[in-house]
Amino acid sequence: MVHCFGVYVGCVGFKAAHDTDIRPIRFYCRGVVWLAILTVAEQIYTTVQISESDFPTERVQYPYGGQGPTKDDIVSANIFQTIMLVVMWIIAIRHSYLHQREVSIYNQSFAAAAMNAAPPVHLPEVV
Numbered sequence: 001m002v003h004c005f006g007v008y009v010g011c012v013g014f015k016a017a018h019d020t021d022i023r024p025i026r027f028y029c030r031g032v033v034w035l036a037i038l039t040v041a042e043q044i045y046t047t048v049q050i051s052e053s054d055f056p057t058e059r060v061q062y063p064y065g066g067q068g069p070t071k072d073d074i075v076s077a078n079i080f081q082t083i084m085l086v087v088m089w090i091i092a093i094r095h096s097y098l099h100q101r102e103v104s105i106y107n108q109s110f111a112a113a114a115m116n117a118a119p120p121v122h123l124p125e126v127v
Contacts, residue, residue: 009027012024022107026100029096035089036093039085043081043085047078047082050078057071
């Protein structure tokens with residue numbers, strides 16, 4: 001379900017990147033934050049489940065291959081992966097909000113220029 005939501009947010013982000021409408025950009029920013037929360041929570045849940053599982057703590061020797069990882073190796077790899085995931089999401093969230101700010105400033109300057117370009121209103125003179 002999270003992955004489907006991620007695809008939807010990505011499509012909205014693609015539209016937001018090619019438009020100056022602030023509404024899809026706001027939705028994209030909120031969607032990226034929710035995706036970050038959900039994927040990090042899923043990663044933490046997976047790490048906790050592996051650490052509490054009955055996976056053997058010693059290395060498993062496979063008949064035609066090398067040794068398998070220990071439970072500690074898998075848990076430490078998942079912790080490192082979670083840290084990298086958090087860093088990636090921080091960069092993505094920062095980038096999305098910077099884009100929102102940039103478009104907002106552009107829209108404000110465009111609106112100000114349009115207001116300055118409008119001809120003055122001529123009021124009828126009362127005689």
